[in-house]
Amino acid sequence: MKAKNMIPICQVRLTEDEIQACCDVLRSGNLREGEKTRQFEDQFATMMGVKHAISVTSGTAALHLAYFSLLEPGDEVLVPAFTFISTASMVMLSGAKPVFCDIDPDTWTLSVEECERKKTERTKAVAPVHLFGNSCDIQSIQSFAQQNKLSVIWDAAQALGSQYKGKSVASYADIACFSFYPTKNMTTGEGGMITTDSDELAQKIRALKSHGESDRYQHPSVGFNYRITDLQAVLGIFQLEKVQQFIAKRKQVAQYYIESFKNNPAIQLQKETSDSNPSYNYFSIGLQLDKLNVSRDEFVQQLKDEGVQSAVHYPIPLNKQPCFESSETLSVSESLANRIVALPIHPYLNHEDIEIVANTINKLTS
């Protein structure tokens, strides 16, 4: 039997001009961080409406440097349990302790009430995640942080192009961290960016990403090598020009799904945070398992059989990952992890594909 063509969950298509630009860098022999990297950082900062953008090798490296620049050993950081591992693992590798908080049952982003409950005198920072591109309740988190004198490190890996109150999510202090992994809204292969308006933090992070060097072979502190090359930067420059078009397409796909599922009692949609304008890096649904005769994994298999690729972000909340040795029970995160499914969303889905995905899901859940 001929295998069905799968509708892919995400897709990257590089154009000839992007490939040519990479070839030009290769031919030039300038493979380290150079002029193209500076240009990429400047254009990123302008697009985000921030003073500084510092390129790094990944979103994970961005988080590592952000935490490392702000935390001391023994500090605690409030982290949502429902996120990708590096939001919390990089806290640990900076010598601090992630304290897991539950998420809001509707928006699936960090619950401020949980932060209030979990804070201690050792709490030094909060690390909210703009999950799937839906911004957190930035205003409430900022006032919680101000009242408790905490730094805020925004994990914006999935939120390039997302806005809150009409401004980019990067424009809210202290630091925002982005990822350019191929599943993200734009890509440089691997890559990441840190944004901040603070001159002091920017200077510190720039030094930390390159061996703690202030001047050539002068090392006031120790640091890492998290530099990108001009090869990634040149790709980033092209992708930045296209990212608004990519996001516009993602929004169209998301609107179609929302319209298709809004009256389906077996499907929970992620509620947009008020004042948020999401970029829809991912589109996940929460299955209402009590209204279905299948488990989430059986549902994923049924989708596959119908030619629709899906994924599960995330099957295990971080409070249940053995590496963190946490004894917390966080009911919203744990329930969502059992019933969440991510659907195809990317700029190259045609109308027929979107219709097939929506119709298949409605059929399987009716």
Ligand SMILES: Cc1ncc(COP(=O)(O)O)c(C=O)c1O
């Ligand atoms: C929420 C979140 N944080 C951090 C990261 C880490 O980014 P990277 O894969 O570029 O290291 C990701 C990427 O998957 C992510 O989705």
